[in-house]
Amino acid sequence: MRLHAFNSETGSWQRRTSRRGGMSVWMILAMGVLLAALALAVDGAYLWMAKAEMRNAADSIALATAQALLRDEVLSNRPEAMWKTAQLAYQEAVRYGQANPVLGQPLELVFDAGDPESGDVIFGYRESPQDRSFQAAVDLGDVNINAVRVIARRTRQRGNPAGMFFGRVLGLPAADVVASATAYLDRDVIGFRPVGNRSIPLAPIALLSDPTQGKSLAWETQTLGPLQEGASDAADRFTFDPVHRRFVELDAGPEPGDGIYEMEVRLPLGQPTEPGEGHEEEFNACFVVIGHDANSSESLWSSLVRQFKQGITAQDLAEMGGQIVLGEDNRVVLAGMPFGPLTEEIAGDSLFQVLDGLRQSGEPRIWPLYSTVARNRDGATGWQVTIQGFVAARVVQVEKTPEAGSGGAAQPMLSFVLQPCQMAVNAAVTDSDRRYANPAFSIYNRYIAKVRLVNE
Numbered sequence: 001m002r003l004h005a006f007n008s009e010t011g012s013w014q015r016r017t018s019r020r021g022g023m024s025v026w027m028i029l030a031m032g033v034l035l036a037a038l039a040l041a042v043d044g045a046y047l048w049m050a051k052a053e054m055r056n057a058a059d060s061i062a063l064a065t066a067q068a069l070l071r072d073e074v075l076s077n078r079p080e081a082m083w084k085t086a087q088l089a090y091q092e093a094v095r096y097g098q099a100n101p102v103l104g105q106p107l108e109l110v111f112d113a114g115d116p117e118s119g120d121v122i123f124g125y126r127e128s129p130q131d132r133s134f135q136a137a138v139d140l141g142d143v144n145i146n147a148v149r150v151i152a153r154r155t156r157q158r159g160n161p162a163g164m165f166f167g168r169v170l171g172l173p174a175a176d177v178v179a180s181a182t183a184y185l186d187r188d189v190i191g192f193r194p195v196g197n198r199s200i201p202l203a204p205i206a207l208l209s210d211p212t213q214g215k216s217l218a219w220e221t222q223t224l225g226p227l228q229e230g231a232s233d234a235a236d237r238f239t240f241d242p243v244h245r246r247f248v249e250l251d252a253g254p255e256p257g258d259g260i261y262e263m264e265v266r267l268p269l270g271q272p273t274e275p276g277e278g279h280e281e282e283f284n285a286c287f288v289v290i291g292h293d294a295n296s297s298e299s300l301w302s303s304l305v306r307q308f309k310q311g312i313t314a315q316d317l318a319e320m321g322g323q324i325v326l327g328e329d330n331r332v333v334l335a336g337m338p339f340g341p342l343t344e345e346i347a348g349d350s351l352f353q354v355l356d357g358l359r360q361s362g363e364p365r366i367w368p369l370y371s372t373v374a375r376n377r378d379g380a381t382g383w384q385v386t387i388q389g390f391v392a393a394r395v396v397q398v399e400k401t402p403e404a405g406s407g408g409a410a411q412p413m414l415s416f417v418l419q420p421c422q423m424a425v426n427a428a429v430t431d432s433d434r435r436y437a438n439p440a441f442s443i444y445n446r447y448i449a450k451v452r453l454v455n456e
Contacts, residue, residue: 089121223262267283
Protein backbone atom coordinates (compact mmCIF):
# COMPACT_ATOMS: atom_id res chain seq x y z
CA MET A 1 0.00 0.00 0.00
CA ARG A 2 1.40 3.36 -0.94
CA LEU A 3 0.79 6.61 1.01
CA HIS A 4 1.69 10.25 0.29
CA ALA A 5 3.21 12.50 2.93
CA PHE A 6 4.14 16.23 2.81
CA ASN A 7 7.82 17.01 3.45
CA SER A 8 8.05 20.47 5.01
CA GLU A 9 11.75 20.84 4.25
CA THR A 10 11.40 20.32 0.52
CA GLY A 11 7.89 21.67 0.23
CA SER A 12 6.71 18.69 -1.76
CA TRP A 13 4.72 15.53 -1.38
CA GLN A 14 6.55 12.21 -1.21
CA ARG A 15 5.33 8.65 -1.60
CA ARG A 16 5.86 6.16 1.25
CA THR A 17 5.35 2.44 1.28
CA SER A 18 3.88 1.01 4.52
CA ARG A 19 4.66 -2.51 5.77
CA ARG A 20 1.84 -4.56 7.23
CA GLY A 21 2.42 -6.07 10.75
CA GLY A 22 3.38 -9.76 10.37
CA MET A 23 4.65 -12.74 12.40
CA SER A 24 7.45 -15.03 11.49
CA VAL A 25 6.62 -18.63 10.72
CA TRP A 26 9.28 -19.65 13.24
CA MET A 27 7.63 -17.58 15.90
CA ILE A 28 4.34 -19.35 15.27
CA LEU A 29 6.03 -22.72 15.47
CA ALA A 30 7.81 -21.75 18.68
CA MET A 31 4.59 -20.66 20.31
CA GLY A 32 2.92 -23.88 19.25
CA VAL A 33 5.71 -25.93 20.79
CA LEU A 34 5.51 -23.84 23.97
CA LEU A 35 1.76 -24.36 24.26
CA ALA A 36 2.16 -28.11 23.65
CA ALA A 37 4.84 -28.29 26.34
CA LEU A 38 2.59 -26.38 28.71
CA ALA A 39 -0.28 -28.75 27.97
CA LEU A 40 1.94 -31.77 28.59
CA ALA A 41 3.18 -30.22 31.84
CA VAL A 42 -0.37 -29.63 33.05
CA ASP A 43 -1.46 -33.16 32.16
CA GLY A 44 1.74 -34.58 33.64
CA ALA A 45 1.18 -32.75 36.93
CA TYR A 46 -2.40 -33.97 36.95
CA LEU A 47 -1.29 -37.57 36.46
CA TRP A 48 1.39 -37.20 39.13
CA MET A 49 -1.25 -35.97 41.57
CA ALA A 50 -3.51 -38.87 40.61
CA LYS A 51 -0.72 -41.39 41.24
CA ALA A 52 0.18 -39.80 44.58
CA GLU A 53 -3.44 -39.89 45.73
CA MET A 54 -3.74 -43.46 44.48
CA ARG A 55 -0.66 -44.57 46.41
CA ASN A 56 -1.86 -42.89 49.61
CA ALA A 57 -5.29 -44.45 49.20
CA ALA A 58 -3.86 -47.93 48.59
CA ASP A 59 -1.62 -47.63 51.67
CA SER A 60 -4.48 -46.48 53.91
CA ILE A 61 -6.85 -49.17 52.65
CA ALA A 62 -4.26 -51.95 53.04
CA LEU A 63 -3.45 -50.95 56.63
CA ALA A 64 -7.10 -50.65 57.63
CA THR A 65 -8.02 -53.95 55.97
CA ALA A 66 -5.16 -55.83 57.62
CA GLN A 67 -6.09 -54.42 61.02
CA ALA A 68 -9.68 -55.52 60.44
CA LEU A 69 -8.41 -59.11 60.31
CA LEU A 70 -7.71 -58.87 64.06
CA ARG A 71 -11.08 -59.98 65.35
CA ASP A 72 -11.55 -61.95 68.55
CA GLU A 73 -13.73 -64.55 66.82
CA VAL A 74 -10.70 -65.89 64.95
CA LEU A 75 -9.32 -67.17 68.27
CA SER A 76 -12.17 -69.68 68.44
CA ASN A 77 -10.69 -71.63 65.49
CA ARG A 78 -14.21 -72.15 64.16
CA PRO A 79 -14.23 -72.76 60.38
CA GLU A 80 -16.54 -69.85 59.59
CA ALA A 81 -14.76 -67.33 61.84
CA MET A 82 -11.96 -66.39 59.45
CA TRP A 83 -14.21 -66.44 56.41
CA LYS A 84 -16.59 -64.00 58.11
CA THR A 85 -13.63 -61.89 59.21
CA ALA A 86 -12.36 -61.63 55.63
CA GLN A 87 -15.79 -60.46 54.47
CA LEU A 88 -15.91 -57.78 57.18
CA ALA A 89 -12.34 -56.76 56.36
CA TYR A 90 -13.37 -56.23 52.73
CA GLN A 91 -16.21 -54.01 53.92
CA GLU A 92 -13.64 -51.99 55.81
CA ALA A 93 -11.63 -51.71 52.59
CA VAL A 94 -14.72 -50.38 50.77
CA ARG A 95 -15.31 -47.86 53.54
CA TYR A 96 -11.74 -46.58 53.32
CA GLY A 97 -12.00 -46.47 49.54
CA GLN A 98 -14.97 -44.14 49.91
CA ALA A 99 -13.09 -42.03 52.46
CA ASN A 100 -9.95 -41.73 50.30
CA PRO A 101 -11.11 -40.40 46.90
CA VAL A 102 -8.75 -40.13 43.95
CA LEU A 103 -9.21 -37.00 41.82
CA GLY A 104 -12.41 -36.32 43.71
CA GLN A 105 -13.99 -39.71 43.02
CA PRO A 106 -14.38 -42.56 45.57
CA LEU A 107 -12.14 -45.52 44.89
CA GLU A 108 -14.05 -48.59 43.77
CA LEU A 109 -12.74 -51.99 44.90
CA VAL A 110 -13.76 -55.33 43.43
CA PHE A 111 -13.77 -58.45 45.57
CA ASP A 112 -14.91 -61.96 44.68
CA ALA A 113 -14.96 -64.46 47.54
CA GLY A 114 -15.30 -67.26 45.01
CA ASP A 115 -12.14 -66.17 43.20
CA PRO A 116 -10.04 -64.29 45.79
CA GLU A 117 -7.12 -63.68 43.42
CA SER A 118 -9.10 -61.86 40.73
CA GLY A 119 -10.15 -58.79 42.69
CA ASP A 120 -8.61 -55.63 44.07
CA VAL A 121 -8.46 -56.87 47.67
CA ILE A 122 -6.44 -60.07 47.96
CA PHE A 123 -5.91 -61.88 51.26
CA GLY A 124 -2.87 -64.07 51.64
CA TYR A 125 0.38 -64.85 53.39
CA ARG A 126 3.87 -63.50 53.91
CA GLU A 127 6.65 -65.28 55.75
CA SER A 128 8.18 -62.13 57.25
CA PRO A 129 8.39 -58.38 56.63
CA GLN A 130 11.65 -58.89 54.72
CA ASP A 131 10.27 -61.60 52.46
CA ARG A 132 8.84 -59.93 49.35
CA SER A 133 6.88 -62.94 48.19
CA PHE A 134 3.10 -62.81 48.57
CA GLN A 135 0.97 -65.91 48.28
CA ALA A 136 -2.74 -65.41 47.72
CA ALA A 137 -5.07 -67.42 49.94
CA VAL A 138 -7.32 -69.85 48.13
CA ASP A 139 -9.29 -70.66 51.30
CA LEU A 140 -10.55 -67.54 53.09
CA GLY A 141 -11.33 -69.70 56.12
CA ASP A 142 -7.64 -70.24 56.85
CA VAL A 143 -6.79 -68.65 60.24
CA ASN A 144 -3.16 -68.32 59.13
CA ILE A 145 -3.96 -65.48 56.70
CA ASN A 146 -1.63 -62.67 57.74
CA ALA A 147 -1.45 -60.21 54.84
CA VAL A 148 -3.61 -58.29 52.40
CA ARG A 149 -2.74 -56.75 49.05
CA VAL A 150 -4.80 -53.85 47.71
CA ILE A 151 -4.68 -52.91 44.03
CA ALA A 152 -6.21 -49.49 43.42
CA ARG A 153 -7.22 -48.90 39.78
CA ARG A 154 -8.61 -46.13 37.64
CA THR A 155 -8.43 -47.59 34.17
CA ARG A 156 -10.17 -47.41 30.82
CA GLN A 157 -11.19 -51.04 31.23
CA ARG A 158 -13.02 -50.13 34.43
CA GLY A 159 -14.53 -47.07 32.80
CA ASN A 160 -13.00 -44.68 35.32
CA PRO A 161 -9.59 -43.57 33.92
CA ALA A 162 -7.92 -40.31 34.86
CA GLY A 163 -9.15 -37.77 32.29
CA MET A 164 -6.63 -35.54 30.51
CA PHE A 165 -7.10 -31.81 29.94
CA PHE A 166 -5.06 -31.35 26.75
CA GLY A 167 -4.07 -34.89 25.87
CA ARG A 168 -7.35 -35.41 24.05
CA VAL A 169 -6.10 -32.98 21.41
CA LEU A 170 -3.34 -35.49 20.71
CA GLY A 171 -5.72 -38.43 20.84
CA LEU A 172 -5.02 -39.26 24.52
CA PRO A 173 -8.25 -38.32 26.30
CA ALA A 174 -7.51 -40.43 29.41
CA ALA A 175 -4.77 -42.45 31.12
CA ASP A 176 -4.72 -45.54 33.35
CA VAL A 177 -3.51 -45.06 36.95
CA VAL A 178 -2.77 -48.11 39.14
CA ALA A 179 -1.14 -48.44 42.56
CA SER A 180 -0.81 -51.36 44.94
CA ALA A 181 0.10 -51.80 48.61
CA THR A 182 0.56 -54.78 50.91
CA ALA A 183 0.04 -54.75 54.68
CA TYR A 184 1.28 -57.50 56.97
CA LEU A 185 0.36 -58.66 60.48
CA ASP A 186 3.77 -58.98 62.11
CA ARG A 187 3.26 -61.42 64.99
CA ASP A 188 6.89 -62.10 65.96
CA VAL A 189 6.51 -59.98 69.09
CA ILE A 190 9.53 -59.81 71.40
CA GLY A 191 8.51 -56.75 73.40
CA PHE A 192 7.32 -53.16 73.34
CA ARG A 193 8.71 -49.65 72.99
CA PRO A 194 6.60 -46.50 73.51
CA VAL A 195 5.90 -44.52 70.34
CA GLY A 196 6.17 -40.79 70.93
CA ASN A 197 4.31 -39.78 74.08
CA ARG A 198 1.95 -42.72 73.91
CA SER A 199 2.24 -45.30 76.67
CA ILE A 200 2.12 -49.08 76.27
CA PRO A 201 -1.28 -50.57 77.28
CA LEU A 202 0.42 -53.27 79.35
CA ALA A 203 -1.04 -54.48 82.64
CA PRO A 204 1.56 -54.97 85.41
CA ILE A 205 0.25 -58.44 86.27
CA ALA A 206 1.90 -61.50 84.73
CA LEU A 207 0.00 -64.72 84.07
CA LEU A 208 1.35 -68.23 84.60
CA SER A 209 2.55 -69.78 81.33
CA ASP A 210 3.18 -73.42 80.47
CA PRO A 211 3.26 -74.24 76.74
CA THR A 212 3.30 -77.97 77.61
CA GLN A 213 -0.07 -77.50 79.40
CA GLY A 214 1.19 -79.50 82.35
CA LYS A 215 -0.04 -76.92 84.87
CA SER A 216 -3.81 -76.76 85.15
CA LEU A 217 -4.02 -73.03 85.94
CA ALA A 218 -1.66 -71.87 83.18
CA TRP A 219 -2.79 -69.57 80.37
CA GLU A 220 -2.22 -72.19 77.66
CA THR A 221 -4.04 -74.93 79.59
CA GLN A 222 -7.14 -72.83 80.17
CA THR A 223 -7.41 -70.97 76.86
CA LEU A 224 -5.73 -73.18 74.23
CA GLY A 225 -6.26 -76.65 75.70
CA PRO A 226 -10.05 -76.58 75.17
CA LEU A 227 -9.53 -75.89 71.45
CA GLN A 228 -7.82 -79.24 71.04
CA GLU A 229 -9.85 -82.19 69.88
CA GLY A 230 -11.44 -84.15 72.71
CA ALA A 231 -10.86 -81.47 75.37
CA SER A 232 -13.57 -80.90 77.97
CA ASP A 233 -14.31 -79.18 81.30
CA ALA A 234 -13.28 -75.79 79.93
CA ALA A 235 -14.62 -72.36 80.83
CA ASP A 236 -16.57 -70.71 78.01
CA ARG A 237 -19.00 -68.67 80.07
CA PHE A 238 -18.90 -65.24 78.47
CA THR A 239 -19.17 -63.52 75.12
CA PHE A 240 -18.09 -59.96 74.35
CA ASP A 241 -20.58 -57.49 72.88
CA PRO A 242 -18.39 -55.09 70.82
CA VAL A 243 -21.22 -52.61 70.27
CA HIS A 244 -21.92 -51.99 73.96
CA ARG A 245 -18.37 -53.02 74.97
CA ARG A 246 -19.47 -55.36 77.72
CA PHE A 247 -19.51 -59.08 78.44
CA VAL A 248 -22.63 -61.16 78.50
CA GLU A 249 -22.66 -64.29 80.64
CA LEU A 250 -23.92 -67.31 78.75
CA ASP A 251 -26.61 -69.57 80.13
CA ALA A 252 -25.37 -72.94 81.29
CA GLY A 253 -26.44 -75.71 78.94
CA PRO A 254 -25.38 -78.03 76.17
CA GLU A 255 -25.13 -75.23 73.56
CA PRO A 256 -21.57 -74.03 73.01
CA GLY A 257 -20.53 -70.46 73.80
CA ASP A 258 -18.51 -68.18 71.55
CA GLY A 259 -15.63 -70.66 71.40
CA ILE A 260 -13.19 -68.30 73.16
CA TYR A 261 -12.20 -69.86 76.46
CA GLU A 262 -11.49 -67.74 79.51
CA MET A 263 -8.69 -67.88 82.06
CA GLU A 264 -9.53 -67.80 85.75
CA VAL A 265 -6.79 -65.86 87.54
CA ARG A 266 -5.91 -66.17 91.22
CA LEU A 267 -3.69 -63.63 92.93
CA PRO A 268 -3.02 -64.02 96.70
CA LEU A 269 -3.61 -60.99 98.93
CA GLY A 270 -1.43 -60.49 101.94
CA GLN A 271 1.85 -62.39 101.95
CA PRO A 272 1.19 -66.14 101.90
CA THR A 273 3.44 -68.67 103.57
CA GLU A 274 5.61 -69.30 100.49
CA PRO A 275 4.04 -68.34 97.18
CA GLY A 276 5.63 -68.74 93.80
CA GLU A 277 7.36 -71.73 92.33
CA GLY A 278 5.75 -75.02 93.34
CA HIS A 279 2.38 -73.44 94.14
CA GLU A 280 1.04 -73.10 90.60
CA GLU A 281 -2.04 -75.15 91.50
CA GLU A 282 -3.09 -72.43 93.97
CA PHE A 283 -1.94 -69.15 92.43
CA ASN A 284 -1.33 -68.28 88.79
CA ALA A 285 -0.52 -64.57 88.72
CA CYS A 286 1.99 -62.11 90.12
CA PHE A 287 2.75 -58.41 89.89
CA VAL A 288 5.54 -57.17 87.61
CA VAL A 289 7.42 -54.16 88.96
CA ILE A 290 8.48 -51.92 86.06
CA GLY A 291 10.27 -48.64 86.62
CA HIS A 292 9.33 -48.05 90.24
CA ASP A 293 11.77 -45.85 92.09
CA ALA A 294 11.89 -46.71 95.78
CA ASN A 295 13.06 -43.15 96.52
CA SER A 296 10.14 -41.48 94.75
CA SER A 297 7.07 -40.12 96.50
CA GLU A 298 4.89 -42.54 94.53
CA SER A 299 4.31 -45.78 96.40
CA LEU A 300 4.69 -49.14 94.68
CA TRP A 301 0.96 -49.82 94.66
CA SER A 302 0.12 -46.30 93.46
CA SER A 303 2.59 -46.86 90.62
CA LEU A 304 0.89 -50.14 89.69
CA VAL A 305 -2.56 -48.54 89.76
CA ARG A 306 -1.31 -45.73 87.51
CA GLN A 307 0.13 -48.24 85.04
CA PHE A 308 -3.17 -50.12 84.93
CA LYS A 309 -4.97 -46.89 84.07
CA GLN A 310 -2.46 -45.13 81.82
CA GLY A 311 -0.12 -47.88 80.65
CA ILE A 312 3.67 -48.18 80.84
CA THR A 313 5.38 -44.89 79.99
CA ALA A 314 8.80 -44.16 78.52
CA GLN A 315 9.81 -42.85 81.94
CA ASP A 316 8.89 -46.19 83.52
CA LEU A 317 11.28 -47.88 81.08
CA ALA A 318 14.13 -45.37 81.40
CA GLU A 319 16.38 -47.81 83.29
CA MET A 320 15.58 -50.59 80.80
CA GLY A 321 16.79 -48.73 77.74
CA GLY A 322 13.37 -47.32 76.93
CA GLN A 323 11.79 -50.67 76.13
CA ILE A 324 10.68 -53.97 77.61
CA VAL A 325 12.09 -56.70 75.35
CA LEU A 326 12.79 -60.40 75.72
CA GLY A 327 16.42 -61.51 75.72
CA GLU A 328 18.15 -63.65 73.12
CA ASP A 329 16.58 -66.80 74.61
CA ASN A 330 13.10 -65.15 74.42
CA ARG A 331 13.04 -64.59 78.19
CA VAL A 332 13.65 -61.62 80.46
CA VAL A 333 13.89 -61.48 84.26
CA LEU A 334 12.13 -58.58 85.98
CA ALA A 335 11.36 -57.59 89.54
CA GLY A 336 8.08 -58.97 90.77
CA MET A 337 5.70 -59.48 93.66
CA PRO A 338 3.74 -62.74 94.02
CA PHE A 339 1.06 -61.26 96.26
CA GLY A 340 -0.94 -58.06 96.60
CA PRO A 341 -2.24 -55.90 99.42
CA LEU A 342 -5.44 -56.88 101.19
CA THR A 343 -8.51 -55.31 99.59
CA GLU A 344 -9.48 -53.91 102.98
CA GLU A 345 -6.43 -51.67 102.67
CA ILE A 346 -6.48 -48.51 100.55
CA ALA A 347 -3.92 -49.89 98.07
CA GLY A 348 -5.75 -53.20 97.75
CA ASP A 349 -9.09 -51.51 97.20
CA SER A 350 -7.54 -49.25 94.53
CA LEU A 351 -6.22 -52.28 92.65
CA PHE A 352 -9.62 -53.94 92.85
CA GLN A 353 -11.33 -50.80 91.55
CA VAL A 354 -8.92 -50.35 88.63
CA LEU A 355 -9.44 -53.96 87.52
CA ASP A 356 -13.19 -53.50 87.79
CA GLY A 357 -12.86 -50.31 85.74
CA LEU A 358 -11.21 -52.33 82.95
CA ARG A 359 -14.13 -54.76 83.16
CA GLN A 360 -16.65 -51.97 82.74
CA SER A 361 -14.80 -50.29 79.87
CA GLY A 362 -14.10 -53.48 77.93
CA GLU A 363 -10.66 -52.11 77.01
CA PRO A 364 -8.07 -54.76 76.13
CA ARG A 365 -4.69 -54.93 77.80
CA ILE A 366 -1.37 -56.65 77.15
CA TRP A 367 -0.53 -59.19 79.85
CA PRO A 368 2.99 -60.63 80.33
CA LEU A 369 3.37 -64.40 80.65
CA TYR A 370 5.72 -65.79 83.31
CA SER A 371 7.25 -69.22 83.79
CA THR A 372 8.64 -68.82 87.32
CA VAL A 373 8.53 -66.41 90.23
CA ALA A 374 11.09 -66.88 92.99
CA ARG A 375 13.06 -64.97 95.59
CA ASN A 376 16.18 -63.16 94.43
CA ARG A 377 19.09 -65.58 94.41
CA ASP A 378 21.77 -62.94 94.93
CA GLY A 379 20.84 -62.38 98.55
CA ALA A 380 18.89 -59.18 97.88
CA THR A 381 15.38 -58.85 99.14
CA GLY A 382 12.46 -59.12 96.76
CA TRP A 383 11.34 -61.42 93.99
CA GLN A 384 12.23 -62.15 90.40
CA VAL A 385 9.77 -63.03 87.64
CA THR A 386 10.85 -64.75 84.43
CA ILE A 387 8.79 -63.32 81.55
CA GLN A 388 8.59 -65.39 78.35
CA GLY A 389 5.90 -63.75 76.26
CA PHE A 390 2.83 -61.56 76.08
CA VAL A 391 -0.88 -62.02 75.39
CA ALA A 392 -3.89 -59.74 74.99
CA ALA A 393 -7.09 -60.10 77.01
CA ARG A 394 -10.05 -58.23 78.45
CA VAL A 395 -11.17 -58.36 82.07
CA VAL A 396 -14.49 -60.20 82.27
CA GLN A 397 -15.16 -60.49 85.98
CA VAL A 398 -13.51 -59.40 89.24
CA GLU A 399 -14.15 -60.64 92.77
CA LYS A 400 -12.37 -61.03 96.09
CA THR A 401 -12.85 -64.36 97.80
CA PRO A 402 -11.01 -66.23 100.54
CA GLU A 403 -9.48 -69.42 99.21
CA ALA A 404 -7.91 -72.35 100.98
CA GLY A 405 -4.15 -71.98 100.65
CA SER A 406 -1.33 -74.37 101.43
CA GLY A 407 -1.65 -76.19 104.76
CA GLY A 408 -5.36 -75.56 104.86
CA ALA A 409 -4.92 -71.96 106.06
CA ALA A 410 -7.38 -69.42 104.71
CA GLN A 411 -5.70 -67.25 102.09
CA PRO A 412 -7.46 -64.08 100.90
CA MET A 413 -7.57 -64.07 97.13
CA LEU A 414 -8.20 -61.60 94.34
CA SER A 415 -9.87 -63.57 91.56
CA PHE A 416 -10.63 -62.28 88.10
CA VAL A 417 -11.50 -63.74 84.72
CA LEU A 418 -9.78 -62.83 81.44
CA GLN A 419 -10.97 -63.54 77.92
CA PRO A 420 -8.34 -63.62 75.14
CA CYS A 421 -8.65 -61.01 72.40
CA GLN A 422 -6.67 -59.64 69.48
CA MET A 423 -4.90 -56.28 69.46
CA ALA A 424 -3.01 -54.17 66.95
CA VAL A 425 -0.14 -52.60 68.90
CA ASN A 426 1.99 -50.01 67.13
CA ALA A 427 4.46 -50.07 70.03
CA ALA A 428 5.29 -53.74 69.46
CA VAL A 429 8.92 -54.68 68.82
CA THR A 430 9.21 -57.62 66.43
CA ASP A 431 12.01 -59.82 65.12
CA SER A 432 11.32 -62.74 62.78
CA ASP A 433 14.89 -64.00 63.27
CA ARG A 434 14.02 -64.80 66.89
CA ARG A 435 11.09 -67.01 65.96
CA TYR A 436 12.90 -70.25 66.87
CA ALA A 437 15.44 -68.92 69.38
CA ASN A 438 13.76 -70.87 72.19
CA PRO A 439 12.18 -74.20 71.16
CA ALA A 440 10.28 -74.28 74.46
CA PHE A 441 8.42 -71.05 73.70
CA SER A 442 7.62 -69.52 70.32
CA ILE A 443 7.35 -65.75 70.04
CA TYR A 444 4.69 -66.08 67.33
CA ASN A 445 1.73 -64.29 68.89
CA ARG A 446 -1.90 -65.25 68.26
CA TYR A 447 -3.16 -62.19 70.12
CA ILE A 448 -0.90 -59.22 69.35
CA ALA A 449 0.33 -57.95 65.99
CA LYS A 450 2.06 -54.93 64.57
CA VAL A 451 0.31 -53.83 61.37
CA ARG A 452 2.89 -52.64 58.86
CA LEU A 453 3.25 -51.81 55.20
CA VAL A 454 5.81 -54.02 53.50
CA ASN A 455 7.79 -53.84 50.28
CA GLU A 456 6.30 -55.60 47.29
